[in-house]
Amino acid sequence: MSKLFPNATIRSSAPYRFDIVGSFLRPENLKQARHQCSCGDISCADLTQVEDAEIAKLVEHQKNVGLHAVTDGEFRRTFWHLDFLAALDGVKEVDAEKFSVQFKHDNVRPKTLKIVDKIGFSESHPFVEHYRALQKMAGETEVKLTIPSPSMLHLICTVRATDYQPIERYKDNNQLLLDDIADAYIDAMNIFYKLGCRNLQLDDTSWGEFCAEDKRKTYTERGLDLDRIAKDYVYMLNKIVAAKPADLAITMHICRGNFHSTYASNGAYDGVAPYVFKHEKVNAFYLEYDDERSGGFEALKLIPDDKYVVLGLVTTKSPKLEDEELVIKRIKEASVYHPLDHLCLSPQCGFASCEIGNKLTEDEQWSKLKLVRDIAKRVWNC
Numbered sequence: 001m002s003k004l005f006p007n008a009t010i011r012s013s014a015p016y017r018f019d020i021v022g023s024f025l026r027p028e029n030l031k032q033a034r035h036q037c038s039c040g041d042i043s044c045a046d047l048t049q050v051e052d053a054e055i056a057k058l059v060e061h062q063k064n065v066g067l068h069a070v071t072d073g074e075f076r077r078t079f080w081h082l083d084f085l086a087a088l089d090g091v092k093e094v095d096a097e098k099f100s101v102q103f104k105h106d107n108v109r110p111k112t113l114k115i116v117d118k119i120g121f122s123e124s125h126p127f128v129e130h131y132r133a134l135q136k137m138a139g140e141t142e143v144k145l146t147i148p149s150p151s152m153l154h155l156i157c158t159v160r161a162t163d164y165q166p167i168e169r170y171k172d173n174n175q176l177l178l179d180d181i182a183d184a185y186i187d188a189m190n191i192f193y194k195l196g197c198r199n200l201q202l203d204d205t206s207w208g209e210f211c212a213e214d215k216r217k218t219y220t221e222r223g224l225d226l227d228r229i230a231k232d233y234v235y236m237l238n239k240i241v242a243a244k245p246a247d248l249a250i251t252m253h254i255c256r257g258n259f260h261s262t263y264a265s266n267g268a269y270d271g272v273a274p275y276v277f278k279h280e281k282v283n284a285f286y287l288e289y290d291d292e293r294s295g296g297f298e299a300l301k302l303i304p305d306d307k308y309v310v311l312g313l314v315t316t317k318s319p320k321l322e323d324e325e326l327v328i329k330r331i332k333e334a335s336v337y338h339p340l341d342h343l344c345l346s347p348q349c350g351f352a353s354c355e356i357g358n359k360l361t362e363d364e365q366w367s368k369l370k371l372v373r374d375i376a377k378r379v380w381n382c
Contacts, residue, residue: 004328005340008380014144014199014249015284015310015344016068018376021253022146022201023080023350024073025357025365030054034078034355051076052133059137065369069144069199072134073352076126080203080353081148081156084127085113088184089120091153113156118169119180121188131195145197146350147188149204149252150181150240151233159206159224178232182239193245201251201286206233207276208256208288211267230275241281251310252276253286256293258316258349258358268295277302284308289330290315290348300337309338312348314372319360321367327375345376 011017026034033050036042055072062070077083086093096112127147134143154177158164170177189200209215210226219226241250254276256266269277269287277285277299285303288294289312303309311334313327327345334343351358351365360368376382 004332004379006381008341008382010382011068011344013247014069014142014201015251015286015308015346017344017380017382018066018068018373019286019310019344019346020062020067020071020144020369021286021312021316021346021348021350022071022074022144022203023352024058024071024075025352025360025362026073026075026355027054027057027362030075031355052137055134056137059134059141061366063141065366066373067369069142070134070138071144071146072130074146074350076130078355079111080146080350081152082111082113084125084147085153085156087125087127088153089122090115090117090180091119091157092116112161113153115153115157115167115170115177117167119153119177119184121184121191123191125188128191128195131192131197135196142199143197144199144201145192146201146203146253149202149206150185150236151204151206153181154178154229154233154236155206155209159219159229162222174232178236179239182236185236185240186243189240189244189248189250193248198247199249199251201253202237202282203253203255205255207254207269207272208267210272211256211269213267216271230272234275234279238279238281249283251284251286251308252280252282253349255288255312255349258353266293269299270295273299273302282307284310284344286310286312286346288312288348289334290317297334297337300334303338305339305342308342308344309334310344310346312346314345314347314368316347316349316351316358316360316365316368319364319367321371324371324375324378328379331375331379345372345379347372 030050033047037047055075058073059070074080082093085091092114093111094114096110131145216226244250284307287309300309313330314322347368
């Protein structure tokens with residue numbers, strides 16, 4: 001087959017034509033070591049040794065499959081978001097009666113977050129050392145850092161929570177809370193940048209929730225102004241982007257939940273596109289488009305032509321390999337609404353948003369990535 005776009009620009013910075021969202025299936029010995037550490041059978045240092053060994057193997061796998069930027073697979077995390085957020089200054093992870101969002105056909109071990117003091121980011125945050133370790137393993141290969149978006153902290157603590165009581169600092173002052181969260185992320189961004197980070201991805205399920213009519217109805221009935229909240233989230237994100245160094249790519253991944261091959265939300269992007277697509281200043285959007293839950297591509301027309309869109313057309317929720325021709329057909333359909341030279345391809349989400357992972361094997365996981373790679377080569381000659 002001839003190349004769909006033979007004169008496509010070669011990407012030398014994020015996002016890449018063949019890309020990933022970030023998390024990978026945890027090897028069994030890593031799961032076992034984490035369980036042993038939680039039971040006190042091995043030390044934290046022992047667990048770190050196992051993590052280091054498995055991440056080093058993962059990095060080599062990613063290089064071998066042809067990825068231009070590698071992650072640590074989130075192997076040191078229990079959840080894609082709580083580990084980072086709970087380690088922020090002023091935030092505490094607490095047990096809960098139920099998880100803050102309900103997944104279709106499955107339950108998550110209940111944990112949530114509370115704001116107990118001024119929000120901040122310190123160099124003692126464990127992700128700083130995690131990044132240093134990954135950089136050493138990656139060598140000359142670019143490292144991609146994936147962390148939850150600032151919106152997630154606000155969403156979990158003040159929107160999903162039905163019993164939110166602000167601390168004195170934030171009482172009757174939501175604007176100060178928004179600014180403190182954004183400033184914490186700016187501090188984090190600058191610390192990671194000094195360590196060499198040039199590829200920062202913010203993962204976000206808040207927009208996925210706001211796409212869902214049932215969740216919008218529930219929030220509205222509780223008296224929440226979703227239009228105001230959406231504008232607040234755009235404000236936080238753009239404040240961070242405005243402070244970034246010119247050569248740092250900040251991207252956003254949006255999905256509707258990903259836990260053990262199930263999901264939390266349904267709904268097309270149309271309802272949130274006027275906020276997030278039109279006004280957020282990120283360099284690129286990684287968008288979930290693996291099934292009908294995400295709707296059509298029409299909303300992409302609101303994304304400025306100079307921004308990149310990474311189409312998540314290959315699912316991580318099932319081991320079944322997509323048909324190459326069908327994926328290419330969908331890329332062509334998306335190009336009606338956004339320039340083909342500003343489109344890329346990835347799985348719709350990570351393979352393991354928590355340590356349990358999705359319902360496929362490691363071999364099937366790598367087969368998915370090889371499929372994405374091969375399609376990207378056919379389409380963009382990359």
